[in-house]
Amino acid sequence: MPKRGYHHGNLRQALVEAALRLIEIKGPTGFTLSEAAKQAGVTPAAVYRHFEGREDLIAEAARQGFLMFADLMQHAYDKYQPSALAAFEATGRAYLAFARKHPGHYIAMFESGISANRTPELADAANRARGVLERAAAELSQHIPAEKRPPASMFSAHIMAMSHGVVELFARNAPGTASPYAPEDLLETGIGVYLRGLGLIDPDD
Amino acid sequence: MPKRGYHHGNLRQALVEAALRLIEIKGPTGFTLSEAAKQAGVTPAAVYRHFEGREDLIAEAARQGFLMFADLMQHAYDKYQPSALAAFEATGRAYLAFARKHPGHYIAMFESGISANRTPELADAANRARGVLERAAAELSQHIPAEKRPPASMFSAHIMAMSHGVVELFARNAPGTASPYAPEDLLETGIGVYLRGLGLIDPDD
DNA sequence: TGTACATCAGTGAACGCGCGTTCACTGATGTAC
């Protein structure tokens, strides 16, 4: 991507990518609009041709993150169909894989303090991601006897919580809360126990 | 607590408390040393009589948080003894209760980016809190047949992850990830399913 | 009880810094004729 003299060519996306890099390295706090501009080879003022300001830039990074996140989970889900159980488990693994692979996006999405309701576009993207997981949960919960079946949205909320918790506490070079287990194992076993608790996995493994 | 003229009397603790208030309102990002000093009725420079700097102040807030956190969980645990199960569940509830009741501390502990290994004192406090949960898990896991018993530290890591995830995703006026369930219910049912998965609760409830 | 003095917790002014944002501008691009 050679730099074109005065006009940049695709500054908007270049700024988003610079922001992601900075957020990943310096945290949501350390990220500054000015530095993102500098990394994109442009004056800070130029940013305002494409974004309303600092927050708006982070929001766009988050939005792109939610879209990728949804795609990644959907893809994992599709791949393991038609087994509802295998597909669901794959979706959980995809959650952690995303956090690992795209930390900048993940931070923008969940740790930047940007509300997912900031703009309709951002809310849509966030809902789409949540929808994937909820559909996977809904399908899987068909296999639970109706009288002891929890609502699918509660089910998926539990999985999201455990996944997010594993990422935050154990998958970052975290607040010293180191653990002897690999995050992937921790999540896999945690979800395993949970699904057994729902009667979806045979007690004898 | 009347303000004593030139000398403050207990500035150190007053600064910690101001910091906690600010962290709670403005997030770990928004908190500034200068404003904390101002709230304590003192020049920013005075802070340096008691702390090495901004980070050190946050670290002290976190340290105090971990101590309270440990006490609170320990207390909940003791109260429901000798039933290992009831005591364990109470410990989980205490986790969420702490996050609710002391958001400033919680943020300083888990969201401020301060490493728990920053100082030995902080690490001690953090370990003490983790120890409470791990002991509760260890005791409870005695009730699982040895051959299908997971390590207690993994067990407690799962519970920490789910608890933390519930706090972050559902108990804050969070990233729009609202949910129709009360965080307390979500955590209670989530832990319930998990314990059932370990065979610690009768499948028929 | 009174005085001298050491200790220490605060002041207040100053620093350099980088931030986000604004503004009038100018250089490059592309389109109409």
Added chain:
DNA sequence: TGTACATCAGTGAACGCGCGTTCACTGATGTAC
């Protein structure tokens, strides 16, 4: 193909701001004699 002109993406200087931190200082406290 060539020229005039509108559009638009960038510049660069300037702004006011509050930050964390330092420094020499001074006012209050408490202790020794």
